[in-house]
Amino acid sequence: MSVVIDKVFALSTKIIALLVLLIVAWIFTVLLQHSMESINAFGFDFLTETKWAPNLEKFGALPAITGSVISTFLAMLLAVPIAIGVAIFLSEIAHHRLKAPVGVSIELLAAIPSVVYGMWGLFYFVPIIRDLFGGLGIGMLTAGIVLAIMILPFMAAVTRDAMDTTPDILKESAYALGATKWDVVKDIIVPYAKAGIIGSLILALGRAIGETMAVTFVMGNVHKISTDLTAPATSIPVTLANEFTEADTDLYFSSLFELSLILLVISFTIISIAKFYFLRRKRSL
Amino acid sequence: MTYRNKRIIMNNIIMTLSTISAFIGLGFLFWILGVLVFNGIEALNLAIFINEGAPPGYEQSGLKHALVGQLLIVLYATAIGVPLGVMAGTYLSEYGQGSKLAETIRDISDIMMSAPSIVIGAFVYAIIVIPMGHFSGYAGAAALAIIMIPIILRTTDDMLQLVPSTLREAAFALGAPKYKVIIQVVYRGAKAGVLTGILLGIARVAGETAPLLFTSFNDNFMNTDMSEAMASLTVTMYNYATSPYEDWQRLGWAAAFILSMFILGLNIIGRLFLLRKRGK
Numbered sequence: 001m002s003v004v005i006d007k008v009f010a011l012s013t014k015i016i017a018l019l020v021l022l023i024v025a026w027i028f029t030v031l032l033q034h035s036m037e038s039i040n041a042f043g044f045d046f047l048t049e050t051k052w053a054p055n056l057e058k059f060g061a062l063p064a065i066t067g068s069v070i071s072t073f074l075a076m077l078l079a080v081p082i083a084i085g086v087a088i089f090l091s092e093i094a095h096h097r098l099k100a101p102v103g104v105s106i107e108l109l110a111a112i113p114s115v116v117y118g119m120w121g122l123f124y125f126v127p128i129i130r131d132l133f134g135g136l137g138i139g140m141l142t143a144g145i146v147l148a149i150m151i152l153p154f155m156a157a158v159t160r161d162a163m164d165t166t167p168d169i170l171k172e173s174a175y176a177l178g179a180t181k182w183d184v185v186k187d188i189i190v191p192y193a194k195a196g197i198i199g200s201l202i203l204a205l206g207r208a209i210g211e212t213m214a215v216t217f218v219m220g221n222v223h224k225i226s227t228d229l230t231a232p233a234t235s236i237p238v239t240l241a242n243e244f245t246e247a248d249t250d251l252y253f254s255s256l257f258e259l260s261l262i263l264l265v266i267s268f269t270i271i272s273i274a275k276f277y278f279l280r281r282k283r284s285l
Numbered sequence: 286m287t288y289r290n291k292r293i294i295m296n297n298i299i300m301t302l303s304t305i306s307a308f309i310g311l312g313f314l315f316w317i318l319g320v321l322v323f324n325g326i327e328a329l330n331l332a333i334f335i336n337e338g339a340p341p342g343y344e345q346s347g348l349k350h351a352l353v354g355q356l357l358i359v360l361y362a363t364a365i366g367v368p369l370g371v372m373a374g375t376y377l378s379e380y381g382q383g384s385k386l387a388e389t390i391r392d393i394s395d396i397m398m399s400a401p402s403i404v405i406g407a408f409v410y411a412i413i414v415i416p417m418g419h420f421s422g423y424a425g426a427a428a429l430a431i432i433m434i435p436i437i438l439r440t441t442d443d444m445l446q447l448v449p450s451t452l453r454e455a456a457f458a459l460g461a462p463k464y465k466v467i468i469q470v471v472y473r474g475a476k477a478g479v480l481t482g483i484l485l486g487i488a489r490v491a492g493e494t495a496p497l498l499f500t501s502f503n504d505n506f507m508n509t510d511m512s513e514a515m516a517s518l519t520v521t522m523y524n525y526a527t528s529p530y531e532d533w534q535r536l537g538w539a540a541a542f543i544l545s546m547f548i549l550g551l552n553i554i555g556r557l558f559l560l561r562k563r564g565k
Contacts, residue, residue, distance in 0.1 A: 002462045009464035013376035016369050017387070020394050020438065023431060027408045034411050085306025093300055093307075102311070104556070109314045111552045112321075113492025115519050116541045119526045120317045123534075149313050156310065180296035203399060210401025212495035213519075217527065237403050237495065244407070244499040260407040264400065271399045275392065 031261040037254035046258060052223035052239075054247075059255035061262065063223040067140065067235035068263070071219070072209045074144025074229075075151060079208075080201055082148075083155035090156075091163045091189070092181050103160065110153035118217035121146035126218055133230040136220065141229040143215040143238075150214040155204035162196030163189050199278025206271035210263060212237035236263040325542020328535040338505035338516070341530035348540055350507045354516040355544070358422055358501055359491050361511065362429035366490075367483055369430075370437025377438070378445035379467050391442065394435040405431050406496035414500060422511035425501025429490040436489055440482025441475075448474040481555040488551035492544065494519035518544045 038046060038059065049060025090103050125146060130137030166189045174184050190197070220232025221242045234242075236259050247253045336347025373390070381387025405428050413424040448471050456466040472479070494517075502514040503524060518540045525537035 002465070006462040006464045009467070010380055013372045013380060017373040017376035017381070017390050019369065020373055020390055020397075020434060023434075024393050024397060026412075027404070030408055030411045031404070082306045082310045085303040086310050088300075088303040089307035093304055102307075106311075106314070108549055108552055109318070111488060111492070111548055112317075112545055113494065113519065113541075113548065115492070115494040115522055116321055116545055117317065119522065119537065119541055120320055122526060124316075124320060149317070152310050153314065180292055182296040182299045183292065185299070207399050210399075210403065212401070212403045213523065216523075237401060240403050240407065241495060241498055244410070245502070257407060257411070260404045264404045267399070267401050268396060271396045275395055 027264070028261075031257055031264065035254055035258035035261050037251055038258045039254075041251060041254075046255070047262075050223075050225060054243075054249075054252050057249065057251055059251070061236075061255075061259055063225050064234050064236045064239045064259060065262065066225050067219070067233045067238070068209055068266075070229075071140055071143045071147055071215060071233075071235050072205065074140065075147035075208050076201075076205055078145060078148035079152050079155055079204070083152055083159050083201075083204070084197075086152075086156040087159040087163050088185055090160045092185060103157075106153045107157050110157055113213070114150050114211055115213040117146060117150040117214040121214065122217040129230065135230045136232060137230075138218055138220040138232050139228075139230045140219070140226075140233045142218040143233070143235070144229075146214050146218050147208055147211060150211065151204050151208045154207065155201065158200035158203060159197055162193045162200045165196055166192045195278045199274045202270060202274035202278065206267050206274060209270065210237060210267045212241050216241045236260075321538070321542055321545055324535075324538035325545075328539035329542065333536070333539050337507045338521075341528065341533050346532065346536060348518070348521065348536060348543070350504065351516040351518045351521040351540060352543070353507065353509060354422065354501070354504070355491070355518040357509065357511060358425045358429060358497070358515060358517055359487060361423070361426035362433055362490055363483075363487055365426065365430035366433030366486065367437055370434045370486070371441050371479065371483075373434070374438045374441025375445065375467060377442045379463070379471065391439075394438050398435040398439065401495075402428075402432055402493050403495035403498075406498060406500055409496070409500045417512075420500065420502035420514035422501050422508075422513065422515035425497045425515060425517065426511070428496035428500045429493060432493060432496065433486045433490050436486040437482055440485070441479050444475040444478030444482060445471055447478065477558045477561070481558045484551045484555035484558070488548045488555070491551075492519065492548050494523055498523070 042049065042059065046059065046061050047065065048062055049058075050062045051058050051060050052063060053059075086106065090099060090106075094102060121142065126137040126142055128137075129142045133141070170188050170192065171184050174188050179187070215235060216238050219234055219238045221234045221238050222232040223234055223239070224231070226233060239259060240256060240263075244256055247256055332345065333347045334349060334352065336345050337350045338348075339346035373394075377387045377391055381390075409424050409428040409431070413427055414420055417424070452470055452474060453466055456470045461469070497517050497520050501517055501520070503520045504514045504516045508515055522537045522540045522544070525533040525540070528534065
């Protein structure tokens with residue numbers, strides 16, 4: 001009897017584990033299937049066309065793709081130095097009594113829903129940008145900054161974790177030789193934890209590019225590529241969030257599905273690079 | 286001597302910059318937290334928990350519909366996501382040592398953990414909302430469950446592996462079949478860790494908005510029928526905050542406050558579990 005139960009238990013865990021793979025494959029298949037109409041209609045022009053005009057049944061993804069790339073780039077530009085600063089602060093500068101509370105509060109802030117960051121951006125940050133640069137205050141620049149703030153806790157926490165993998169004995173040896181804190185950071189921690197640090201930053205990039213709610217409030221959803229960073233713009237997630245429930249034709253829907261597929265492929269690629277190239281998990285067993 | 290001075294000056298510059306950036310980062314984050322708490326507490330009152338949604342300007346408006354909807358959607362998502370995640374994690378840790386299949390599942394699941402949640406929403410829209418013909422609470426729960434599974438899987442896998450193999454061997458030596466070893470020895474040993482993983486998983490999906498936008502959609506009134514469109518705190522927050530009406534915006538902040546406190550609470554409880562476990 002217990003042999004049977006044993007077999008059933010083993011088999012059901014295996015089937016459920018396989019289900020995870022199945023779901024991922026299913027997601028790609030379904031998105032591709034629903035994108036077919038748009039793929040057939042526009043082909044590769046979808047990626048290079050700048051016009052997104054639902055009323056004319058004309059759809060081009062370039063403004064959304066550019067918007068995703070630029071807003072994420074801006075966010076990384078702002079967040080990476082600060083996140084590294086926070087990580088250095090936490091691992092080398094902060095007094096040991098300060099380390100835990102500050103570290104934990106950063107981790108807790110990473111848990112705050114991104115929609116809250118978006119709301120804050122809309123009510124408190126947009127007016128500041130409007131006063132500083134004129135215009136609506138809604139656009140690429142605002143989105144980049146809010147995205148940077150939203151991704152900062154996650155980025156700082158994983159970067160600190162990567163830095164903390166450096167064995168204390170290495171750091172202590174360097175200090176014993178008269179190294180300054182900066183010497184330790186640049187000559188001990190960075191060489192030792194380089195892969196981990198870069199991987200953490202890329203992982204945060206992968207998250208930022210798919211982040212929806214922090215930017216939807218402050219982006220404006222205007223399908224136009226502009227050299228003016230303070231002008232309203234759009235990105236893939238913003239377009240999806242704003243237009244999915246409004247789409248009224250099959251081609252419109254299909255184009256939105258193709259956008260989802262593009263987003264999934266981009267972030268899957270970025271996260272895979274981070275995971276496989278930089279963050280190979282070491283299994284102890 | 287000059288080289289030494291140069292190093293010390295460089296050190297002071299960089300360390301000051303690091304400290305400043307830490308304070309800039311923390312400053313922004315506490316600004317947001319302050320705004321959340323200030324606006325949230327100001328908007329909070331008993332009526333919010335008693336009344337349903339109402340047109341703007343109407344005094345008797347509340348968030349009961351969104352609270353109930355959120356609870357139901359997260360509850361269903363947990364009911365689907367937790368057993369699946371725990372079982373899959375069990376396979377990886379207990380049956381899949383060294384197997385190529387387990388390694389692949391582990392990697393793919395890890396990637397899914399960071400995949401854009403709005404894409405999951407689009408997927409569920411295609412497989413549930415289109416065939417059903419309308420938005421539904423079930424669709425929202427399914428989207429959240431899909432997001433939850435990789436999180437639970439990862440923590441279960443990690444936590445089960447922390448259980449010393451000597452414990453398993455001792456149980457095997459007594460003649461226990463493998464499923465009994467897993468359920469009565471391994472699960473018991475990893476209880477606190479797995480539970481923490483579940484709490485963090487719930488906390489993570491409870492704050493998700495994007496995958497609900499076009500799955501459970503929204504409803505301004507009380508609804509406990511999961512097969513219909515359903516309000517959630519997150520989507521309500523989004524709709525109310527982007528509306529031009531001040532009383533709706535206030536309700537949006539109240540929703541943000543309630544949800545954030547719930548999520549922070551789960552995170553803190555989860556951490557305490559682990560701490561207590563380690564303290565023993």
